[in-house]
Amino acid sequence: MQNEEKLIHDAKKGDNAAFEAIVKEYQNKIYTLCYRYTGNYEDARDLAQEVFIKVYRNIKKFEGHSSFSTWIYQVAGNTCKDYLRKIKNKSEFSLDEEVFNNEESFTPQVLKDENTPDLQYEEKERISLLKEAVNKLNPEYKMVIIMREFQDLSYEEIARETNTSIGTVKSRLSRGRNMLKGIFLQGMEGSLNEKPQLQ
């Protein structure tokens, strides 16, 4: 975005209109990421709001060492991480009821899903089952899997973000994927009522 720099410059000076333009530019990306973390539209909305308020508060600290998009993703990642930590501590991670109740009442439009029309029904079904599986993951594993798969961070970056070692990241990803696969295959079994088939 060519005028992003100017928008950031103006926002730093306290131009709220410029900041609003920035929010509009990033809101979908951030909201999506928050949804991946929370698996819950309501919480995703609150989290995304929190992220943008943090960005607003700290915009003067953005000095252009990295791209603005990387920075804003970092803020979002940290905010979501704290959310998962809170969830973990409260151990109220019972997504089954909460998530699906909310989803029924409020289902946002999915954008940019270019493949969707071409995908077969089965493929769509599998993707939706996998999304559910991600939601059901233990926060510890969910965090690394989202960072790896959705934020496309390297093991080293994940280790830095989660304050752990690369070895821990490796084993968490490995175990997380196995769990994800397990949950996913279970879901397949339930919905299709037949032997799970991945290939």
Added chain:
Amino acid sequence: MKNHNCSEILELLSPYIDKELGIDEEKAVAHHIESCSECQKEYTELLELKKLMEEISKEEIQAPEGFAESVMNKIEEEKIQPEGNGKIYSFMDNFFKKPWIPAVIAAMLLVAIYIPDQLGPLMYRGEEAKEDSMNNEVMLTFTAEDAKAKEGLARTSGMIDSAATPAPQLAPDFAPSPGSGEFADNVVPEERKIIRNGYVSADITDYDKTEKDITAKTQELGGYIAGSNSYYYGENQDLQAGSMEIRIPEHRFDEMMSFLESAGKINSKNTSTNDVTEQFFDINTRVNNLRIKEERLLEILSKQGELKDLLAVEQELADTRSEIESLEGRLNFLSGQVAYSTINIELREVKNLDDSIAKDSVSGIGSKIKESVIKSINKILDLGVKGIILISSALPFLLILGVVYFVFRVIWNKKKRDL
């Protein structure tokens, strides 16, 4: 085909599909899944999962209607302001980005507060000990001194330095007059009457020769030996020590003192002055008054009178004269004291002087080497012990330092994470 490696390979599959393995491990995994159908199945399933995840990550969910507006509303409602000013931030940022900076500051504070406390006593201890030994020496040399010299002890200890650097000598005709200020300044314009005393304590190698030299020099300067005594001491009673009291014409005092200073190794030295101008004036006045009285009495006596009265006058005259004599004697004594300065000398014969080449230093070199080696070892041990004490006494501070550092780390990490 089951391989004993399967469990390890299964562990590596996840980083394998992420391409986060080293070349060797990657080869091993690739090789294994070619031959092991079970691991291959696991691998293809994970790969499929990753592909599905990629599909998901392509999706972008639209933020709720009016999301941006609600963010802006919240910012305005809660009067949220962008924090920090760039410059201050970058300073604080650097401060927290480099956690060793607070650590270094804390360490410097520690050094500033703690080290002088700790090292101070260690260093002073050495100096005190040195001074103590010097005081002891002065005490010893003074034990045989007369009362006057003992009075000077307090002053002497303050003048120890003069052993190394000669004290400024008083010009004979222009000496200060402590304790007689006003009177001396206003009433007695004449020459000051000052008694000067000197004291020298020295180590020498040949007592008899030094005594002779001093005697010769004293006579040469027009002085005289007021008294001397000596005794033998040492393991074999082959060393002499003693004291001399010499009187030197007042104007040759400095000359004599410098001669004595070169006679041997000076342990201590001092000079003192006593202004007796006031006393002089006082006695003179009284003598003059008594002289007038004497003349009057003589006048009375020359007149005729009753015998009883004459006898009384005679008696009075005798008393007056005796008083005059006594006072004149005192004046003469003082004049003598002023004219001739007194120098007390303490001499102690030693085998070698520290600053001259010892004749017998080669003898017993073995035991001397041994002795000095032992001394050095003791010094090293002493230093080591002091070092250990220093370090161990610093431990609590290091602990605090560690805690401070840890807290800064936590704050720093939190700051980083909060963003």
